[in-house]
Amino acid sequence: MNTTFTIPHVTSNVIAMFCAAILLIGCDAILPSAPNDADVLDGPVDALSSAQHAQFLRGDVAFNDDVFTAATGLGPIFVATSCGSCHAGDGKGHPFTTLTRFGQGDENGNAYLDRGGPQLQNRALPGYTPEQIPGGAPFTKLTPPANTGLGFMELVSDADIIAMSDENDADGDGVSGVPNWRPLVSYLSAHQNSIPTNEQYIHRFGKKAAAYNLLHQTVNAYNQDIGITSIFEPKDVYSGVNIEPEVSASVIHDVVFYLQTLKVPVERNPNDEAVKNGKRLFIQIGCDNCHKQTLKTAYSPVAALRNKEFHPYTDLLLHDMGKGLDDGYTEGSAKTYEWRTPALWGLGLSQNSQGGEYFLLHDGRAKSITSAIVMHGGEAAMSTQKFQALTEAEKRDILKFLEQL
Amino acid sequence: MSKCKILTIVCLCNAIVFMQWPNATAAGAADFTQANSTRSDSTRSDSTQANSMQTDSAQIFKRIPVDTAPDKLNMDAVYNRPFLTAGVLPVAIGGYVEANTNYRQTNGISEGTSFQARRFTLFVSSTIASRIKLLTELEFEDGTREINLEFAAVDFEFHPLLNLRGGILMNPIGAFNQNHDGPKWDFIDRPLSATTLLPATLSNVGFGLHGKHYQHNWVLGYEAYLTNGFDDKIISNTLNRTSLPEGKMNPARFEENASGLPMYTAKFAVRHRQIGELGLSVMSGVYNKWKSDGIVLDKKRSVTALALDFNTTMLSGDLYITGEVAKIFIDVPDTYSQTFGSEQLGGFVDIIGTVFKGSIFDWENARLNLGVRLEYVDYNQGTFNETNGNIADDLWSIMPTFAFRPTATTVLRLNYRYQHQRDLLGNPPAKTGAIQFGISTYF
Numbered sequence: 083m084n085t086t087f088t089i090p091h092v093t094s095n096v097i098a099m100f101c102a103a104i105l106l107i108g109c110d111a112i113l114p115s116a117p118n119d120a121d122v123l124d125g126p127v128d129a130l131s132s133a134q135h136a137q138f139l140r141g142d143v144a145f146n147d148d149v150f151t152a153a154t155g156l157g158p159i160f161v162a163t164s165c166g167s168c169h170a171g172d173g174k175g176h177p178f179t180t181l182t183r184f185g186q187g188d189e190n191g192n193a194y195l196d197r198g199g200p201q202l203q204n205r206a207l208p209g210y211t212p213e214q215i216p217g218g219a220p221f222t223k224l225t226p227p228a229n230t231g232l233g234f235m236e237l238v239s240d241a242d243i244i245a246m247s248d249e250n251d252a253d254g255d256g257v258s259g260v261p262n263w264r265p266l267v268s269y270l271s272a273h274q275n276s277i278p279t280n281e282q283y284i285h286r287f288g289k290k291a292a293a294y295n296l297l298h299q300t301v302n303a304y305n306q307d308i309g310i311t312s313i314f315e316p317k318d319v320y321s322g323v324n325i326e327p328e329v330s331a332s333v334i335h336d337v338v339f340y341l342q343t344l345k346v347p348v349e350r351n352p353n354d355e356a357v358k359n360g361k362r363l364f365i366q367i368g369c370d371n372c373h374k375q376t377l378k379t380a381y382s383p384v385a386a387l388r389n390k391e392f393h394p395y396t397d398l399l400l401h402d403m404g405k406g407l408d409d410g411y412t413e414g415s416a417k418t419y420e421w422r423t424p425a426l427w428g429l430g431l432s433q434n435s436q437g438g439e440y441f442l443l444h445d446g447r448a449k450s451i452t453s454a455i456v457m458h459g460g461e462a463a464m465s466t467q468k469f470q471a472l473t474e475a476e477k478r479d480i481l482k483f484l485e486q487l
Numbered sequence: 488m489s490k491c492k493i494l495t496i497v498c499l500c501n502a503i504v505f506m507q508w509p510n511a512t513a514a515g516a517a518d519f520t521q522a523n524s525t526r527s528d529s530t531r532s533d534s535t536q537a538n539s540m541q542t543d544s545a546q547i548f549k550r551i552p553v554d555t556a557p558d559k560l561n562m563d564a565v566y567n568r569p570f571l572t573a574g575v576l577p578v579a580i581g582g583y584v585e586a587n588t589n590y591r592q593t594n595g596i597s598e599g600t601s602f603q604a605r606r607f608t609l610f611v612s613s614t615i616a617s618r619i620k621l622l623t624e625l626e627f628e629d630g631t632r633e634i635n636l637e638f639a640a641v642d643f644e645f646h647p648l649l650n651l652r653g654g655i656l657m658n659p660i661g662a663f664n665q666n667h668d669g670p671k672w673d674f675i676d677r678p679l680s681a682t683t684l685l686p687a688t689l690s691n692v693g694f695g696l697h698g699k700h701y702q703h704n705w706v707l708g709y710e711a712y713l714t715n716g717f718d719d720k721i722i723s724n725t726l727n728r729t730s731l732p733e734g735k736m737n738p739a740r741f742e743e744n745a746s747g748l749p750m751y752t753a754k755f756a757v758r759h760r761q762i763g764e765l766g767l768s769v770m771s772g773v774y775n776k777w778k779s780d781g782i783v784l785d786k787k788r789s790v791t792a793l794a795l796d797f798n799t800t801m802l803s804g805d806l807y808i809t810g811e812v813a814k815i816f817i818d819v820p821d822t823y824s825q826t827f828g829s830e831q832l833g834g835f836v837d838i839i840g841t842v843f844k845g846s847i848f849d850w851e852n853a854r855l856n857l858g859v860r861l862e863y864v865d866y867n868q869g870t871f872n873e874t875n876g877n878i879a880d881d882l883w884s885i886m887p888t889f890a891f892r893p894t895a896t897t898v899l900r901l902n903y904r905y906q907h908q909r910d911l912l913g914n915p916p917a918k919t920g921a922i923q924f925g926i927s928t929y930f
Contacts, residue, residue: 112903112920112922113597113922114592114593114919114920115594115595116594116595117595117915148725149725151725160824163727163824167911170910170912171914176912178825178871178872178873178912180873205823206822206823208719208722208785208788208823209784209785212822435912435914437876437879439876
């Protein structure tokens with residue numbers, strides 16, 4: 083072949099360098115690697131079977147990628163278009179994804195069900211008018227919680243929850259704690275280890291612990307948040323009449339399985355001395371009277387969830403949190419001033435899903451961990467006072483402990 | 488209309504075209520296809536070479552090369568392509584093909600390596616009669632997953648300043664939409680602002696005028712068309728963001744206009760032979776089905792896109808810079824979700840330098856180019872009602888390229904992309920790295 087292939091030296095060096103740079107496949111800077119597993123909330127628990135992994139992935143897609151449109155049943159009034167748009171990366175939400183519930187001012191049920199209650203669908207398809215809170219109706223705003231490790235919390239037995247409850251504060255620590263007792267909605271069947279009283283069952287999910295299990299929460303979320311009907315909840319939020327299912331039962335089961343098998347957040351720096359000291363102080367000043375470190379699961383057909391100890395820092399009970407946190411609205415048997423202890427695991431990763439800021443407590447009003455603690459009242463007043471009385475260094479250690487959860 | 492009638496009309500049309508044949512000349516076809524590359528300096532087509540490559544078949548086919556005169560505008564790009572014509576036939580054909588490898592990894596997750604047949608495009612041009620020309624562009628994307636008639640328009644030339652165009656035409660918004668042929672670019676991926684903000688390739692059925700005026704070193708050009716427009720998928724789609732590309736998905740738009748109101752697109756471009764080209768364009772229309780069966784369902788909601796494009800060549804043709812910025816305004820109902828933004832902004836700039844030109848193997852005018860593309864897109868400009876904080880939903884990307892052009896109309900490209908993309912709330916970005924190798928050539 084007659085070639086006149088003469089590339090000047092400098093040029094060939096440039097090209098060689100360029101190619102070498104590009105061929106560094108696998109190098110982090112070139113092909114970004116996964117963040118540390120402990121630094122992200124999404125992902126399945128270990129030891130799922132292939133079939134379980136496949137179902138997890140189907141649920142993952144339905145939860146994060148299935149965006150509803152007018153054509154697939156969105157609304158016509160709604161709060162958001164997909165689960166994932168409120169639960170980004172399975173983490174906590176933001177004021178933009180915060181929803182409003184209204185119409186129930188005591189334990190005797192919602193008086194505004196015929197006027198759009200309990201949930202405000204504050205957005206609407208073009209041509210429709212979103213709901214407004216009827217004048218005088220009590221309401222509250224709720225910021226999305228993280229979704230991690232919920233499968234474990236679902237499996238805590240009623241007996242264990244009752245054992246943590248101390249309705250009359252028999253131990254005199256100022257902390258009582260009660261479950262939210264409600265009748266089961268018709269499409270739910272009771273868990274084997276449920277301990278009903280007068281046909282009232284312990285509910286545990288949601289900020290007022292008003293949802294029985296993850297199926298209950300998921301069906302409600304499709305219906306109330308996205309305006310999507312199912313065989314479980316066929317009532318259209320706009321027209322108030324029953325219509326065809328807009329999401330299939332199998333998709334709902336996949337999403338529930340996905341939520342059940344999301345991994346648990348792990349402590350990221352447990353051996354640090356300051357963290358260890360913070361944890362000791364956290365227990366000493368009574369935070370763990372409500373934010374219980376360790377719970378255990380009962381039987382589950384999923385081996386990865388069965389009879390496991392886990393560390394969510396919650397007791398799944400309702401507590402009187404004082405006047406400051408009383409919005410005048412409630413659900414089930416909870417009082418307006420009662421809130422379910424939120425799990426603290428994953429707390430330090432909140433900013434990664436809240437747009438770089440903290441929006442803590444039920445409505446996101448606390449912009450830092452410290453202000454969330456300081457806003458505790460009621461049953462938590464005593465431990466808050468003890469927190470305030472700590473030295474700055476001790477407070478810092480508690481924060482270090484919480485931030486690595 | 489019955490099938491029979493349609494057939495008769497088709498036959499008649501054919502007959503008319505056939506009757507025109509003897510009158511039309513190959514030169515006419517050549518005229519018509521006077522190709523220019525807006526990237527004339529950079530793609531640097533080399534007609535001698537293109538011709539010599541065709542010598543074997545030149546007995547039957549003649550290659551009409553790309554016109555490299557520096558007075559062509561982006562808006563000429565559809566015609567400014569290499570074509571093949573046979574004897575005295577007034578029909579010229581051409582096309583290009585693109586294929587590449589793709590390896591992409593986002594936050595440590597990759598779907599592995601894929602081989603992609605992104606595009607196979609055929610052009611047919613024909614001089615129907617003196618001053619009447621037709622050009623069609625048929626594109627097969629990803630094999631035959633998508634088949635689009637991107638261009639099928641007839642031009643009537645009354646005066647250089649006054650041409651009537653009708654049919655399926657490419658809306659002259661920005662520069663890339665009309666000047667998108669793979670072999671002209673040193674990058675495998677199309678610019679994000681041109682494909683995910685402005686929806687290249689955007690073609691619609693319509694009519695309008697275009698023309699040009701030459702004076703000394705200056706060329707001025709304009710285009711103004713009325714076409715069908717977008718539909719409400721712009722704000723009702725599974726991407727969960729405002730998207731013009733989603734609003735053009737419905738193939739029925741070549742037959743029915745969603746809003747019933749014409750969308751207008753207008754472009755004004757100016758080029759100085761030594762300095763470069765600057766284009767200003769606007770596209771605006773109503774996108775929603777505001778009325779059905781005579782009943783008003785909603786107010787008329789508009790979408791408007793503004794674009795600024797430019798390109799210039801320096802260092803006697805060894806440095807080429809081109810870019811485009813687009814701003815989009817969409818009337819989104821206040822009571823809908825802020826997930827769907829009412830303003831978008833994005834753009835890209837390509838900087839390409841030739842590091843070697845000369846003879847490589849048998850290619851006498853080969854070039855080795857190094858370059859980079861910088862891109863930014865904000866799919867949702869604005870602030871949250873709830874917090875007044877910035878709505879993110881944005882990305883930036885930097886993409887170096889190494890391109891080998893054995894001839895001006897053929898390119899082998901090696902690209903690397905590094906990209907950060909943030910969600911609506913501005914959470915830590917999805918980081919993507921991608922490596923691609925591909926070929927693209929006119930034929």
